[in-house]
Amino acid sequence: MLSILRSLVQEVNSARDLKEALDIIVSRVQDAMGTEVCSVYLLDPASNRYILMATQGLYKQSVGVVSLAYSEGLVGLVGSREEPINLEDAPSHPRYRYFPETGEERFRSFLGVPIIHHRRVLGVLVVQQRESSRCFDEGEEAFLVTVSAQLAGVIAHSEATGAISGLSLTGEETWDVCFNGVPGAPGVAIGTGVVVYPAADLDAVPEKPAEDLEHELALFRSSVDSVREDIERVANRLASQLRSEEQALFDVYLRMLGDEALPGEVENRIRENVWAQGALKQVVQQYIRHFEMMDDPYLRERAVDIRDLGRRLLSYLQEGEQETLEYPENTVLVSEELTPAMLGEVPKGRLVGLVSMKGSSNSHVAILARAMGVPTVMGLVDTPVNQLNGRELVVDGFEGQIFASPSTDLRAFYQAIYDEENELIRGLEALRDLPCETTDGHRISLLVNTGLMTDVVRSLTHGAEGIGLYRTEVPFMIKERFPSEQEQREYYREQLEAFAPNPVTMRTLDVGGDKALSYFPIEEENPFLGWRGIRVTLDHPEIFLVQVRAMLKASEGLNNLQIMLPMISNISEVEESLHLIYRVYHEVREEGYDIRMPKVGVMVEIPAAIYQIRELAERVDFLSVGSNDLTQYLLAVDRNNPRVAQLYHSYHPAVLQALVRVAQDAHSVGKPVGICGELAGDPGGALLLMAMGYDSLSMNAASLPKVKSVIRSVDREWAIQLLEDVLLLDSPHVIKSCVDLALRNAGFGRYLRPDRSSAAALVEQAAS
Missing domain, CATH: 3.30.450.40 (GAF domain)
Known part of the structure; x- marks a missing residue:
């Protein structure tokens, strides 16, 4: 069976x-x-x-x-x-x-x-x-x-x-085709889908017709010739080192490239008005399936050869088609898995939305999208990505949905939301230089999370009071090697100068998990419970020491640097890190740099740290909760897995109880505590955190005006009462609804996600 x-x-x-x-x-x-x-x-x-x-x-x-x-x-x-x-x-x-x-x-x-x-x-x-x-x-x-x-x-x-494609099961024309994912970055975008895919990945090739049959045929024949030459070259180079039966494997490849074999079938598909890459994909996958179904183990293994041959041909086809990708005025970038490099390819001013089949609201690209203010939907499992190319799409980054082929009514509904959002942001600009203070005089610092210089520009225009989290891995990720000490120093100096004299908290290199470096791969069965964060840099002190040295030198004359240690799970990691930091500090001073010893803090993002807050606080200057990872670990939910994304909830009672405990224990030993997860950028979440006693909230720049507006309009006692009420509840969804209701009753309904009942009614109406 x-x-x-x-x-x-x-x-x-x-x-x-x-x-x-x-x-x-x-x-x-x-x-x-x-x-x-x-x-x-x-x-x-x-x-x-x-x-x-x-x-x-x-x-x-x-x-x-x-x-x-x-x-x-x-x-x-x-x-x-x-x-x-x-x-x-x-x-x-x-x-x-x-x-x-x-x-x-x-x-x-x-x-x-x-x-x-x-x-x-x-x-x-x-x-x-x-x-x-x-x-x-x-x-x-x-x-x-x-x-x-x-x-x-x-x-x-x-x-x-x-x-x-526009047809229901009954063959009737369809509109407002909805696909559900998870919210990646808030906002609404209306534009044209442009599917991008990694090089030489047959599975990711989109389906589309051939615009010029003769051009596609010529391109494919040229690719076949190039692959044939490659194989003959390798065969000749290895001829003296291989036995005759091993040399025969190259002959098998060359026979498969004969006109009567694979190329002939691909050309027939092209003549059926399929572009060359799509035709190659169809034929190669058909071959692979036939081989994989065979009983003979040797023949089954030949599926690997077919796949390899298909990739080689596709690589040359894509080389010849590199110039053809066009980005319309309102581009919605779509991919199986978006990368920062893909975002950089879109001409400035044309990117309006992002759609990624893989990833979740806390994956690296989603964080980057929020920093850029681009509405994003992630984790659209089983969505036919290749069918989205060239189609009009509505991206609902509030609810984590996309609509293909929107009806006139649905498009108008979302256009109204888009216009209202822009008007709201413009109306909040007057708050930029005002302090974040409740009506009864309670002051809280609003900071930003940054990684790129573009984040800094947006942050300054939105009234940030400093940087609560500078992701130092970003300069590492955009290079093909470890950046030198001087290169790092220049990156860090930019951030420190932009916000001086306000504090800039730099997290030491945090790679592993969902943040990989191409030149320093970490392959693990369970990367989130593996070698990441401080574990990597303490195992490689040469990386850690160079980075801290660059930070300290960059701070000369500014003295607004703070250093934060990620992924701390025990006291010994803190003590070892502090030993290295003090060592570098004295070395840099001996080199003649006039610097002060920066404040050093710990990120609380592992459940073990919750129960060691007092011990940790006695050894460092401040604490900062990374609520994204803390939520992931508390709930045992991989935040990048869309199949369980609905279980990841920042308002989960266990998460809120843990956050209350952290704030209480930190203050009991007289140490400040902040938070730099996405919960801080949610207006309702910010109110609860303020009520818990957090001294600073760090978020993406786009969230700053809304959070400041809400906090400046309430008194702290009101927020404390709201917190006490929700801590009695046992469902994250009920807690979120309770917080949203309180905000609406207080006149802040415009800051919440738009009411979806109207859109749902429109979709139902179109379906009927």
Whole structure:
């Protein structure tokens, strides 16, 4: 059965569209189970009805015609109960619904299993048998459940592909096709999707027609010639070192590049009006699937050779097409996984939105997007990214949704939100130079998180009082080697000068986890619990010492430097780090630099640190909570995994209780404590943190005006009462709703995410 299942999944994956995929499923399942009928009913989101989409055994003319209401019949019962139903005599069941056009009156045994993907029922997979045959046993039921679970993702992807192409399951035209992800950076963007993909990655090649057939054919033939020359060159160079059977492997590659082999099939696809890269992808993936399905282990391994050959050809094709990527005026950049380099390719002023299939609201690109003020949606699992190229998209960075092919009404709705947001920001500019102080005189510092010089410019115009977190890994990430001491010194000096005399807190190098350096790769099974942050730099003191030396020299004459140690989990790490910092301080002083010893602090982002606050505070000058990582570790949720992103919640009761404890314990030994996670940039979160007693809040520059406006409009006692109320609640969603309600009642509804009920109504209206 495992072999059958693997073969079935591979075949379905090779299907060109949803109809072909479903036909393969019903045919292969019928054969595998030796049953007389296999059918697939899919739930149409537009009508909320189950539609017979494919069958083997019932009358074919009923496909696309027969439909059932959401809870109608045995199919509806399977879907609503979300579990298998196995009946020996289906017609005798009270929920049985007979459709004469299917011819199913001949079949009495019924086994239906739901097709569920990410908690959403997509449809029902059904097998049926004549009365005289056996009832379906437990083994068959288990097999059908396994098939359903394996194929749910493929069906969801195919369904989404069809929807975004403008057709519903019933073949009707669709608008406002919605895909759900997680919010990456707040705001609304309306623009044209531009799909970018990593070099030589066949899976990421978008589907699009050929604009010039002769050009595509010439480009492909040139690529074949180039790869053939490469292989012949390598074969000749190694000829003296290889045995004849090993040399024959190169001949296999060259035979595959013959006109009658792979190139011939690719050219045929191009002539069907598919661009060269897309045609190559289709043919190579088809070859790979055929080889992987073979029983012979040697032939199965040849799939690797085909994949390698495909990448080589694609590399030359992309080389010839480098100039063709165009960025329209309002570009929404779309990718399987966005990188900072991709953002840098878009001409200035044209980037309005970002969409990334991978990552979450706390991944590095999302943090960068917030700093740039670009609305972003991350973690769109199973969204057909290649279909988004050239389509009009609405990016809702508040709710983490994108809409393809928006209707006129939906576009107007989001345009109004965009205009209101811009007007609000302009209205808050008057607060720039005013202190962040409550109506009853409680003062709190508002700082910014930075990584690039562009962050500094935005921060100064928004009234930041200093830098609460300078991510020193950013200069490391934009280079192809470790930056020298002098290069680091120049980066740090820029930041220190821009904010002098206000404090600039520089976090020592924090790589590992979701922050990788191409020239210093860290490959681990579980990177977030592995070698990262202070663990890396203490193991490599040569990196740590050079960085601290550059920071200290950069601070000469300014003396506004503060150093912060990331990922601290025990006292010995602090003591070892302080020893190295003091050593560098004395060395730099001996070199003639007139500097003061900077304040040194610790980031509280590991649960272990929560229970050692007093001990840590006795050894350092200040504490700063990294609430993003602390939330991740407390809730055991990988913040970059979109499959569990909904479980990551800054308002979780455990997170709030931990934050209260940190503030109390730090103040009990007389040390200041700040916070530099995303919770600080949320108006409601900022009020709770102020009530807890945090001395400073550090956030992205775009959040500063809203947070300052809210804090300046309330008294601290009101915020403390709100905190006491929410600490009695046990659900993060209820806590968030309670905080939002309090803000609305206090007149700050305009600072919250827009009310989605209006947009939902518009989408429903378009669907109907």
